[in-house]
Amino acid sequence: MLTVLIDGPSGSGKSTFAEALGRHWGLPVVHLDSFYPGWSGLVAAAAMVVDDVLHPSHPGYRRWDWVDNRPAGWVDLDPGASVIVEGVGAVTGASISRAEERGDVLTVRVCAPAALRRRRALERDPGFExxxxxxxxxxxxxxxxxxxxPVHLRIDMSGGNWGYRGLSGT
Known part of the structure; x- marks a missing residue:
């Protein structure tokens, strides 16, 4: 079983990369955007990756209702399935350790220049400003x-093409 953990700052291209990888490999993608508990919830969501999303017998997550600013329904995940988890906070020492309990792990950091990231993020969600x-x-x-x-791969999403930076350890 493979767990792919994809991290990087807002607007860097994590979701685009994760969705393409998911289509290519036929794997489901879990987006932390679905369950950050509000705008101050990055640390909490990182913990939820470990405690909920990668739980060994009952994986899943409680969605966040961004309109009403409250928790929403529970989403079950298949405990025997490979999965891609993407979002700021997806890659931590704790999430890697939990993912290793499931099997093989690939960690990825997606990056892009700050001005480009901001533009992409605000075009996608003007309410983010x-x-x-x-x-x-x-x-x-x-x-x-x-x-x-450290991560296994760094992907530069500065342009229209993915720039592979290889096994980096950073």
């Missing part, structure tokens, strides 16, 4: 903090 700085601060903490770990 009032929250951009608050979210960016959580991202900086995630990528600089103790949860930051």
């Amino acid at each position: 009032p929250w951009w700085e608050m979210w960016a601060a959580q991202e900086r903490e995630h990528f600089a903090g103790p949860g930051h770990v």
Whole structure:
């Protein structure tokens, strides 16, 4: 069984890459955007990857209702299936350890320049603008903090084409 953990800051191209990889490999994709518990929820969602999404016998997650700003229904995942998990906070030491209990693990960091990321994110979701700085601060903490770990692959999504940076350890 394979668990692919894809991380990177907002607007970097994580979802685009994850969806393409999921189609290519025939794997389901779990997006942290589906369950961040609000705009201050990056750390909580990272913990939910470990505790819920990658739970060994009962994996799943509680969706977040962004309109009503509250938890919504539970989504079950197949405990015996390979999966791609993407979102800011997907790659931590704890999520890697939990994923290793399931089998093989591939970790990916997707990157792009800050101005391009911001433009992409706000084009995708104009309602994100009032929250951009608050979210960016959580991202900086995630990528600089103790949860930051080396990854197997770095993918540069600066242009229309994916730029593979190889096995990097960073």
